[in-house]
Amino acid sequence: MSSSLVKKLGIVALVLAVFFALGFRVGHPDNGLKSALGSAKSSLAIYKTVGQAEIGSKVLVDVKDVGLGLGIAKSASGGNVDVDLGYTFVRVSQKDVQGKLIAVIPFFGTLFGIVGL
Numbered sequence: 001m002s003s004s005l006v007k008k009l010g011i012v013a014l015v016l017a018v019f020f021a022l023g024f025r026v027g028h029p030d031n032g033l034k035s036a037l038g039s040a041k042s043s044l045a046i047y048k049t050v051g052q053a054e055i056g057s058k059v060l061v062d063v064k065d066v067g068l069g070l071g072i073a074k075s076a077s078g079g080n081v082d083v084d085l086g087y088t089f090v091r092v093s094q095k096d097v098q099g100k101l102i103a104v105i106p107f108f109g110t111l112f113g114i115v116g117l
Contacts, residue, residue, distance in 0.1 A: 023049040025099060027060050028109050032070030033086040037106035040070040044108045047099035053081045058101035061092050070101065 025047055032040035047060050053073040061083050063069045069090070071083040082091050 023099070024102065025049065027068055027098065029060060029070040030067030031063075031085060031087075033058075033072070033084075035104060035106065037104075040109075042107060042109045044105040045070055045101055046103045046105065047101050049099040050097070052076065052094055053097045053100070059083065060098040060101060061090070062096045062098060063090055063092060064096075068098065070104075073097075 027045045027047060029040040029043065029045055034040065035043070037043070045060055050059075053059050053076050055073055055076055057073050059071060059073050059081075061069050061071060061081070063085075069083070069085050071085040071090075073081050074084050074089070075082045076094070079094050080091050081094060081097055082089055
């Protein structure tokens with residue numbers, strides 16, 4: 001490998017490590033809201049971990065027996081959050097909220113689904 005390629009890969013790894021340290025994560029939702037470019041299952045979601053979900057924010061939640069879901073927080077009180085997943089409403093605890101959605105990368109979720117991630 002050439003030294004310039006190794007240098008570029010090192011820079012990319014450093015940037016990813018910094019984003020990870022700042023609380024940014026990448027998730028592959030199993031269900032949830034659709035976008036114009038496809039379903040949540042066919043996408044990757046970039047999110048930032050948060051302490052508490054805010055009403056109206058798009059969040060990733062860990063839904064029991066279903067998996068990671070992409071939805072909109074409709075209410076938050078008493079340690080619980082009501083989330084609209086597009087096809088249903090679910091109530092989860094604040095600790096099941098993985099984070100606030102930053103961006104969606106369409107189509108890459110399909111590739112991750114093929115390899116089983």
